[in-house]
Amino acid sequence: xxxxxESQPFVKIRGLHFSRGARKIFDGIDIDIERGKVTAxxxxxxxxxxxxxxxxxxxxxxxxxxIEIDGQLINTLSHSKLYELRMRMGMLFQSGALLTxxxxxxxxxxxxxxxxxxQESMIRRLVLLKLEAVxxxxxRDLMPNELSGGMARRVALARAMALDPEIVLYDEPFxxxxxxxxxxxxxxxxxxxxxSRLTSILVSHDVAETCQIADRIYVISDGKVVERGxxxxxxxxxxxAVKQFIHGxxxxxxxxxxxxxxxxxxxxxxxxx
Amino acid sequence: xxxxxxxxxxxxxxxxxxxxGRAHLLxxxxxxxxxxLLRRPSLLTAQLFNLGVLSVLIITVSGLFVGMVLAxxxxxxxxxxxxxxxxxxxxxxxxxxxxxxVVTGLLFAGRAGSALTAEIGLMKATEQFSGxxxxxxxxxxxxxxxxxxxxxxxxxxxxxxxxxxxxxGGSFIGVGLQGVDEGAFWSHMQSTIDLQKDIYxxxxxxxxxxxxxxxxxxxxxxxxxxxxxxxxxxxxRTVVHSALAVLGLDFMxxxxxxxx
Amino acid sequence: xxAIRFIEIAVGLFMAAxxxxxxxxxxxxxxxxxxxxxxxxxxxxxxxxxxxLKVRAPITMAGVRIGRVSNIIADKTTFEAIVTLDIDAxxxxxxxxxxxxxxxxxxxxEQYIGLDPGGSEEYLSEGGFLEMTQSALVLEELxxxxxxxxxxxxxxx
Numbered sequence: 162x163x164x165x166x167e168s169q170p171f172v173k174i175r176g177l178h179f180s181r182g183a184r185k186i187f188d189g190i191d192i193d194i195e196r197g198k199v200t201a202x203x204x205x206x207x208x209x210x211x212x213x214x215x216x217x218x219x220x221x222x223x224x225x226x227x228i229e230i231d232g233q234l235i236n237t238l239s240h241s242k243l244y245e246l247r248m249r250m251g252m253l254f255q256s257g258a259l260l261t262x263x264x265x266x267x268x269x270x271x272x273x274x275x276x277x278x279x280q281e282s283m284i285r286r287l288v289l290l291k292l293e294a295v296x297x298x299x300x301r302d303l304m305p306n307e308l309s310g311g312m313a314r315r316v317a318l319a320r321a322m323a324l325d326p327e328i329v330l331y332d333e334p335f336x337x338x339x340x341x342x343x344x345x346x347x348x349x350x351x352x353x354x355x356x357s358r359l360t361s362i363l364v365s366h367d368v369a370e371t372c373q374i375a376d377r378i379y380v381i382s383d384g385k386v387v388e389r390g391x392x393x394x395x396x397x398x399x400x401x402a403v404k405q406f407i408h409g410x411x412x413x414x415x416x417x418x419x420x421x422x423x424x425x426x427x428x429x430x431x432x433x434x
Numbered sequence: 435x436x437x438x439x440x441x442x443x444x445x446x447x448x449x450x451x452x453x454x455g456r457a458h459l460l461x462x463x464x465x466x467x468x469x470x471l472l473r474r475p476s477l478l479t480a481q482l483f484n485l486g487v488l489s490v491l492i493i494t495v496s497g498l499f500v501g502m503v504l505a506x507x508x509x510x511x512x513x514x515x516x517x518x519x520x521x522x523x524x525x526x527x528x529x530x531x532x533x534x535x536v537v538t539g540l541l542f543a544g545r546a547g548s549a550l551t552a553e554i555g556l557m558k559a560t561e562q563f564s565g566x567x568x569x570x571x572x573x574x575x576x577x578x579x580x581x582x583x584x585x586x587x588x589x590x591x592x593x594x595x596x597x598x599x600x601x602x603g604g605s606f607i608g609v610g611l612q613g614v615d616e617g618a619f620w621s622h623m624q625s626t627i628d629l630q631k632d633i634y635x636x637x638x639x640x641x642x643x644x645x646x647x648x649x650x651x652x653x654x655x656x657x658x659x660x661x662x663x664x665x666x667x668x669x670x671r672t673v674v675h676s677a678l679a680v681l682g683l684d685f686m687x688x689x690x691x692x693x694x
Numbered sequence: 695x696x697a698i699r700f701i702e703i704a705v706g707l708f709m710a711a712x713x714x715x716x717x718x719x720x721x722x723x724x725x726x727x728x729x730x731x732x733x734x735x736x737x738x739x740x741x742x743x744x745x746x747l748k749v750r751a752p753i754t755m756a757g758v759r760i761g762r763v764s765n766i767i768a769d770k771t772t773f774e775a776i777v778t779l780d781i782d783a784x785x786x787x788x789x790x791x792x793x794x795x796x797x798x799x800x801x802x803x804e805q806y807i808g809l810d811p812g813g814s815e816e817y818l819s820e821g822g823f824l825e826m827t828q829s830a831l832v833l834e835e836l837x838x839x840x841x842x843x844x845x846x847x848x849x850x851x
Contacts, residue, residue, distance in 0.1 A: 220567060244570040248570045254568075261556075275571050317565075479705050591712025591716075597715070598718045624725050628750070633719050633724050
């Protein structure tokens with residue numbers, strides 16, 4: 162029994178449909194996130210990668226399809242069960258989403274204080290350890306607005322790890338970072354994953370960095386999974402969409418132009434009154 | 435053309451009721467968190483500081499000036515009828531029945547309500563609410579409920595301070611400057627102002643205004659478009675809606691309390 | 695920690711100040727301090743015309759307040775106004791032939807009832823009835839009476 166559960170994927174998505182207004186964002190996608198691995202979800206901007214994370218954590222609900230986390234179907238989970246499940250999850254937001262009115266230390270201590278009755282001395286020790294892991298023990302008394310973008314993301318990572326989650330979701334962790342902090346984050350994500358036997362989901366469009374750390378990669382385009390596999394398999398892929406994405410070609414299946422009527426028609430058309 | 439207009443009116447109507455519904459759902463969610471607040475009184479203390487203590491200065495200074503102006507103006511009108519000794523009653527009745535709760539409500543909306551909307555809106559815009567949700571913390575109960583309760587407690591206290599300081603300011607002008615007899619000033623006031631009819635009703639009024647203003651501010655912040663433009667528009671809406679709500683509610687409450 | 699302590703003290707002061715304000719309004723500004731006389735007994739009196747007399751109007755004796763009007767109704771058969779007076783229980787030796795008049799405080803002020811004690815040996819008590827009353831002065835009546843008198847005077851001359 163234990164064995165079969167262990168071999169099951171941690172997150173199992175089947176036939177997921179989601180649309181925002183008239184725009185279809187996901188048109189029936191299947192994704193398996195394996196335990197203890199770093200799974201990356203890639204795709205051009207606007208393919209709804211962040212939306213996927215929100216669906217997995219049920220901050221929003223899908224139109225149809227199922228999402229199972231560790232064997233629990235989250236579509237129909239009650240409020241309290243959902244919160245129990247979320248305590249086992251950590252999420253790193255693009256902006257860090259630190260609480261701006263309390264210090265770095267208090268931010269990391271926040272989930273611990275909310276969910277445990279630990280003694281103050283114990284909390285302090287835990288927080289300092291988490292901050293040490295991201296190399297920011299010295300910044301504990303700073304306020305979030307005194308941090309650089311990369312530092313804020315590392316504090317947020319320490320906070321996401323505060324309750325020792327089983328799965329961590331990273332939303333575009335590399336966007337807008339200088340090469341040094343990008344390198345630090347790449348190293349941290351891999352290290353944390355291996356050291357605490359985590360399952361990691363990484364949403365990104367930074368090909369080079371993601372290929373460095375991901376065990377498996379899903380490429381999403383136009384609401385569908387167009388390719389899946391290890392970084393090497395991806396590089397060898399014949400799919401035009403994957404090629405364009407991996408090699409950063411300006412035109413291909415994903416057009417350079419936003420959908421529009423032909424240029425000649427548009428220019429010659431009479432101006433609207 | 436007319437069909438277009440009708441359609442727009444219909445859409446506007448539907449959107450209006452949708453917002454109204456969301457506002458009430460939010461209220462229910464906030465109220466359901468009240469019990470949890472008992473275990474975390476420090477959350478409430480912090481918000482009482484933000485909403486109450488930080489509004490004391492503007493409320494008391496305004497109350498003082500309003501009371502003094504009432505005494506000055508009232509004196510000139512009453513002196514024409516030789517009824518200067520009614521000055522205390524006039525000042526106290528205007529303050530306690532109307533100006534105390536109403537002006538406090540308006541000032542509270544401007545001072546604390548707008549700040550609440552901006553704070554909540556910015557928290558939403560910077561994903562802090564999503565962050566809380568992912569830490570398995572309900573942002574409505576954790577962030578909004580203490581603010582609502584603090585607003586409910588603060589406004590009646592602030593309005594009472596406003597009225598009390600106003601009466602003192604009025605007596606300073608009336609008795610001190612215009613030379614109305616001190617005994618007549620106070621005794622006339624005391625025989626006119628009724629504990630139940632005036633003071634209790636004043637407290638009820640200000641409680642309802644505090645409720646309306648805080649609810650509007652929190653809803654606008656929580657429901658705003660999470661961009662800088664959305665937050666600034668929500669802040670404006672908070673002040674406008676709160677002012678209209680206070681004045682409209684005041685008319686209805688006055689009609690119920692003092693009518694017939 | 696220091697900041698938290700400051701906030702707590704400030705909030706404490708705020709709450710205290712708020713309640714002091716309410717207490718001030720209740721005790722100093724409203725009529726709570728005058729209604730505090732707990733024990734009263736009520737007597738009735740009928741007036742031809744109560745003018746602008748209101749419920750809660752003061753009742754005075756020799757200019758000192760000793761009670762207040764608790765009810766005013768019109769009698770269906772005598773067409774007079776029946777006024778119920780709540781008098782503080784301490785004043786239990788008011789003669790039963792006391793004269794009740796409606797006065798006006800100042801030219802435009804509130805109306806109140808003044809009691810002029812008579813000489814009877816019997817005292818007023820709960821349920822008593824004041825027979826001797828004088829109605830309120832109604833300005834229009836005064837003026838018309840004055841005009842009428844003037845006209846009569848002129849007629850004699």
